[in-house]
Amino acid sequence: MTALSRLPEIAELDAPSALVRIPPDVNVPLTPRVRRLIDTAAFRRLARISQLGLVSLVYPAALHTRFEHSLGVYRLALRFLRRLSCDGRFAALIRREDAELLLCAALLHDIGHWPFCHPIEDIRLPGVPVHEQFAERFIAQGEVAEVLQNDWGIEPVAVLSLLDNPAADDRSRILSSILSGPIDIDKMDYLFRDSLHSGVPYGRNFDQERLIGSLCLNEPGDALAINDKGKTAAELMVFARYVMFSEVYWHHAVRSATAMLQRAFYRVYAQLDLVALFRKSEAEMIDALVAATANTSAAPLVDGLFGPRRQIHKRLAEYSVFQESAVYERLARRGYVWLVRCAEELAGRFAAVLGEPVSPEDVLIDAPPVGREIEFRVDVFYAKERRYRPLGDVSPVVQALAQRQFDDYVKQVRVFVHPRLREALRRREDLAELVLGAAADVDAA
Numbered sequence: 001m002t003a004l005s006r007l008p009e010i011a012e013l014d015a016p017s018a019l020v021r022i023p024p025d026v027n028v029p030l031t032p033r034v035r036r037l038i039d040t041a042a043f044r045r046l047a048r049i050s051q052l053g054l055v056s057l058v059y060p061a062a063l064h065t066r067f068e069h070s071l072g073v074y075r076l077a078l079r080f081l082r083r084l085s086c087d088g089r090f091a092a093l094i095r096r097e098d099a100e101l102l103l104c105a106a107l108l109h110d111i112g113h114w115p116f117c118h119p120i121e122d123i124r125l126p127g128v129p130v131h132e133q134f135a136e137r138f139i140a141q142g143e144v145a146e147v148l149q150n151d152w153g154i155e156p157v158a159v160l161s162l163l164d165n166p167a168a169d170d171r172s173r174i175l176s177s178i179l180s181g182p183i184d185i186d187k188m189d190y191l192f193r194d195s196l197h198s199g200v201p202y203g204r205n206f207d208q209e210r211l212i213g214s215l216c217l218n219e220p221g222d223a224l225a226i227n228d229k230g231k232t233a234a235e236l237m238v239f240a241r242y243v244m245f246s247e248v249y250w251h252h253a254v255r256s257a258t259a260m261l262q263r264a265f266y267r268v269y270a271q272l273d274l275v276a277l278f279r280k281s282e283a284e285m286i287d288a289l290v291a292a293t294a295n296t297s298a299a300p301l302v303d304g305l306f307g308p309r310r311q312i313h314k315r316l317a318e319y320s321v322f323q324e325s326a327v328y329e330r331l332a333r334r335g336y337v338w339l340v341r342c343a344e345e346l347a348g349r350f351a352a353v354l355g356e357p358v359s360p361e362d363v364l365i366d367a368p369p370v371g372r373e374i375e376f377r378v379d380v381f382y383a384k385e386r387r388y389r390p391l392g393d394v395s396p397v398v399q400a401l402a403q404r405q406f407d408d409y410v411k412q413v414r415v416f417v418h419p420r421l422r423e424a425l426r427r428r429e430d431l432a433e434l435v436l437g438a439a440a441d442v443d444a445a
Helices: 032-038 041-048 053-057 066-084 088-093 096-108 117-122 143-152 156-164 170-179 185-198 208-213 228-249 252-271 274-278 282-293 299-306 325-331 336-354 396-401 419-426 431-444
Strands: 019-022 026-029 215-217 224-227 314-319 363-366 379-382 387-390 413-417
Touching (some): 032 066, 032 096, 032 143, 041 066, 066 208, 088 170, 096 156, 143 156, 156 170, 170 224, 185 208, 208 228, 224 228, 252 299, 282 299, 314 325, 336 363, 336 413, 336 419
Parallel strands (some): 224 379
Antiparallel strands (some): 019 026, 215 224, 379 387
16 A cells, blocks of 8 residues: 555545535545535635536536535545556655645635636736636635644645646646646546536546546656556547537537626626625625626626526627638637727627617627637657657547647637627628728727
């Protein structure tokens, strides 16, 4: 038995004396110190924040919480540690205290999330933090800090550093790659869990057992790799990620709702106490947005999302890297303020061609954000040859879906309009010219 396998949390994996169950029929072992951490008010708040937010407007069962996801990530951290403890290089470098730090970081990795966090982060407005930085408000002091120090012997700054700072040495680089890398515990859980609750099969079509069983260290010994037995499982995980973005995260109706929320938030965020807002539960944040947008042009957007009757904007046009590439290249990865101005200019053009008033909030442009998804780069160890090769070099699947930036193929530029405008506008053959004209006017202003 290795030193890491004697950790009480790992020892409890097979026959837990105390546990909590999460879908699908999974036992998550709870030692006393884990229970005290997840019973803090800061962690319990995650039970009132949905994992996928607006996705439930399209996939109604996607109501699972960040609390559930965090427990799933923690359980995967236990499984990764148990597997890697059999790797001689890993066992020689990663100490018991490192493993305990990883378990705490796995549990707390989403504690800085606020409701609808990713759509708000993506528009990169001044004064809006990223959730990794906001985590400091929950971890640095108070209940969570006391449990970390008293039960785990861990300083809160160590957890924050693992969550948000560049790794400084091989030991911390390995821990970081487990927490956030090509094959990491966060991605492995959310793909499966989001797929399960959305009611689609795509994120579950990779062999999690095989992938975990193939884990090892890369040649430099500073990050995760897989052996050749896990190659197919890794390929399927890349494909699962691609299809989940295509069919769930960037489904056109989900993106319409996202664009509505972003525009409403943009209209009022400067008047809000963001620190107080981001500490709220999801229901409380919705109430705050309803109150803040009352009697403003953004009120219909918020009512369409959260009011008694769902009314989301309709897709008028979409442009990809291979269809209407000129429009795509002009609008993709532009700053959010620029996109708002372009949509406002386009609303004016629509009003002119229709001969009726068109509100600025009637027209929304959704485009791939400035930040791209992380590419899938992991090495494969071929034991018979004693040689490592990049997965992308030995896999046409990974070459096609990861190294060629699947963002450009999944994340399209879309124009959404209020439902009353769609039929009159969709028949126009000059939509692309109208969009490009609006963009040119904004650039010239």
